[in-house]
Amino acid sequence: MADIPDIFRAELALPDLAATAQLAGRIAPRLRAGDAVALWGDLGAGKTTLARDILRALGVTEDVPSPTFTLVQTYETAALTVAHYDLYRLKSSRELFELGFREALDDGAALVEWPERAPEYLPDGTLHLRLRIEDGGRAVKITGPSRWDGIA
Ligand SMILES: Nc1ncnc2c1ncn2[C@@H]1O[C@H](COP(=O)(O)OP(=O)(O)OP(=O)(O)O)[C@@H](O)[C@H]1O
Numbered sequence: 001m002a003d004i005p006d007i008f009r010a011e012l013a014l015p016d017l018a019a020t021a022q023l024a025g026r027i028a029p030r031l032r033a034g035d036a037v038a039l040w041g042d043l044g045a046g047k048t049t050l051a052r053d054i055l056r057a058l059g060v061t062e063d064v065p066s067p068t069f070t071l072v073q074t075y076e077t078a079a080l081t082v083a084h085y086d087l088y089r090l091k092s093s094r095e096l097f098e099l100g101f102r103e104a105l106d107d108g109a110a111l112v113e114w115p116e117r118a119p120e121y122l123p124d125g126t127l128h129l130r131l132r133i134e135d136g137g138r139a140v141k142i143t144g145p146s147r148w149d150g151i152a
């Protein structure tokens, strides 16, 4: 049976872009190879913004486009390789396998927008960030293994 890790839970208001960037700045230094970060939320909830801020916090200076059409963009950072997925246009969960998701987690971390398109591919220890629009800003519910305690 799979090991069920202790669960960390938090809820946080992200009233402006600076708050999202600060959360990203706490997540980024804890990212390790094998980590998946699932970014849940409706259109415009702020998934790409948070993913981009995590990559910026890892030192990525190049353009970070939304991978809407390419489905994945990969970044070499000083600490680790990070694959940024947007599964909105995924045709089948099998396609994620073809996009090298397993290898991405062997080699580094993955940030995954629209994880509901292929939830069975998320590893047990996935950090889940559920974003929503609230009062003009955003709010986020976070769940994951207890090693993430302290990011919120
Ligand atoms: N914490 C925040 N406060 C205010 N605005 C925000 C915040 N986070 C993101 N936004 C704004 O929300 C808009 C949509 O953000 P983003 O593109 O990141 O959403 P998304 O969830 O990736 O959408 P999609 O599902 O279309 O990919 C952007 O204009 C962004 O600046």
Ligand SMILES: [Mg+2]
Residues within 6 Å of the ligand: 047, 048, 049, 066, 086, 113
């Ligand atoms: Mg997006």
